[in-house]
Amino acid sequence: MANVVVVGAQWGDEGKGKITDWLASQARWVVRYQGGANAGHTVIVDGETYKLHLVPSGILYPEVACVIGSGTVIDPARLLDELTMLKNKGIDLGRLHLSSGAHLTMPYHRIIDESEERRRGGSALGTTGRGIGPTYTDKANRSGLRVGDLRDPMGFKTRLEDIMETKNLILTRIYDCAPLDVNQVYDQYMAYADALTPYIKDTVSLLHGAITRDEPILFEGAQGTLLDIDFGSYPFVTSSHPIAGGACIGAGVGPNAIDRVLGVVKAYTTRVGAGPFPTELSDETGEQLRRNGQEFGTTTGRARRCGWFDAVVGRLATRLNGLDSIAVTKLDVLDGFESLRICVGYRIDGRVLDEFPATLTELAQAEPIYEEIPGWQASTRHCRHYDELPIQAQRYLERLAALVGAPLAMVAVGPERDQTIILERLLDGPRRQLQAV
Numbered sequence: 001m002a003n004v005v006v007v008g009a010q011w012g013d014e015g016k017g018k019i020t021d022w023l024a025s026q027a028r029w030v031v032r033y034q035g036g037a038n039a040g041h042t043v044i045v046d047g048e049t050y051k052l053h054l055v056p057s058g059i060l061y062p063e064v065a066c067v068i069g070s071g072t073v074i075d076p077a078r079l080l081d082e083l084t085m086l087k088n089k090g091i092d093l094g095r096l097h098l099s100s101g102a103h104l105t106m107p108y109h110r111i112i113d114e115s116e117e118r119r120r121g122g123s124a125l126g127t128t129g130r131g132i133g134p135t136y137t138d139k140a141n142r143s144g145l146r147v148g149d150l151r152d153p154m155g156f157k158t159r160l161e162d163i164m165e166t167k168n169l170i171l172t173r174i175y176d177c178a179p180l181d182v183n184q185v186y187d188q189y190m191a192y193a194d195a196l197t198p199y200i201k202d203t204v205s206l207l208h209g210a211i212t213r214d215e216p217i218l219f220e221g222a223q224g225t226l227l228d229i230d231f232g233s234y235p236f237v238t239s240s241h242p243i244a245g246g247a248c249i250g251a252g253v254g255p256n257a258i259d260r261v262l263g264v265v266k267a268y269t270t271r272v273g274a275g276p277f278p279t280e281l282s283d284e285t286g287e288q289l290r291r292n293g294q295e296f297g298t299t300t301g302r303a304r305r306c307g308w309f310d311a312v313v314g315r316l317a318t319r320l321n322g323l324d325s326i327a328v329t330k331l332d333v334l335d336g337f338e339s340l341r342i343c344v345g346y347r348i349d350g351r352v353l354d355e356f357p358a359t360l361t362e363l364a365q366a367e368p369i370y371e372e373i374p375g376w377q378a379s380t381r382h383c384r385h386y387d388e389l390p391i392q393a394q395r396y397l398e399r400l401a402a403l404v405g406a407p408l409a410m411v412a413v414g415p416e417r418d419q420t421i422i423l424e425r426l427l428d429g430p431r432r433q434l435q436a437v
Helices: 016-024 077-090 105-124 134-140 147-151 154-174 183-199 201-213 245-251 284-293 311-321 360-365 393-403
Strands: 002-006 030-032 039-043 048-053 065-068 098-099 217-220 260-266 270-271 306-308 327-328 339-348 351-353 369-375 409-413 419-422
Touching: 002 311, 016 039, 016 048, 016 217, 016 260, 016 327, 030 201, 048 077, 048 369, 065 201, 077 183, 098 183, 098 201, 105 134, 134 217, 147 183, 154 183, 201 217, 245 360, 260 311, 260 393, 284 306, 311 339, 311 393, 327 393, 351 369, 369 393, 393 409
Parallel strands: 002 217, 002 260, 030 065, 030 217, 065 098, 260 327, 327 409
Antiparallel strands: 039 048, 270 306, 339 351, 339 369, 409 419
16 A cells, blocks of 8 residues: 655645645555644534644544654644543544643643734734744754653753743843743643653654555645745745655654655635736635635635636646645535636746746736636536536646646545545555665
8 A cells, every 4th residue: 555645735724624624534654744833624524623733633543543643733732632632522632642742732832822913913824823834843843842852841841941931031131921820831731741641652753664564654834835934935934844855854754754745726716815826816716715615724614715727837846846646625505606717827027937936026017818718517526436517627627737747636525524536546556675674
């Protein structure tokens, strides 16, 4: 059986939760490899809605083991709230494993995040205010605390006291905030430690064992390619690597453990937060997309900015991730449109580009070059096979695939599990042989 990475191939919010949930039925392990409580996956099963922020989508299948990898950052309060929600819905959590190497989001991270956004004013990045960026900053600065540290109370307190001496200076002198009490923070996190300790594991060893036993693994990213810290529309990006390469680092597996990469795209494009968005529609069409698609963030509830499908973004995602195929979600949102548009290039200062601009200034100036395609005046929500789709919908999907350079593997025509058209079973088939170590 193959190991598959599922990535967002736009600006996030592409519907990865639904796709991952469907693929998890064929997997033995599902691994979340980056991001934090700033991300959200909504999964609907038999009319029941699950909003997941840190726990992998595979938790809804009783036979699937789930891993939160070291590339994620963990807000213990948010994670425990999520675990309580799942327990109350009768979900067995004995299959959840939390990497000891994942970094902890602390109270000062959240205060710094919110304060820095206020300081930026009109230049704010549009973060969720959940402290994710400052947590990754401390990770890179080697001044973070990790999940495994919770099992060493005295060592945790010593490091916390040292770190908070500096953080309180930052809070009071730079952001004009009240200092935090180190003893209160310590007591709070020791309470979290008691609740989380049963889940803390050496997840690298667990995953290596799964690989040598040929148990199929699904690697689940948060956010999207255009929010990657290196390759996205910087600085309007996240603080980690949502791209496929991030799966190896965030999960602790080698590149030869990855067999296929699936990119998830909406049939149109959305974006949350600030930053240039060439195909954004600020008219009734954009509002119709938002209304039909219920485009509001899982984590923040913020309205998403909506626009036509951007094939320039799609081509970049194919290259950065090495996409083998794509899953197109929310096709049904386009039901009833008389005509549709696809952005096939940009015009900047009279120049035509079919590649993503190198600078934010150019991206802000980019005017989309559109190709118009007939829509379909029929519902697709009942379709379960590709040939049941209206011929105009098939042509639209085939044009998207051709423009981004990756074949279709799945099409979602609604939020429920069964509202999914499968063209390729991604986890089936043999995978490359790895030498046991």
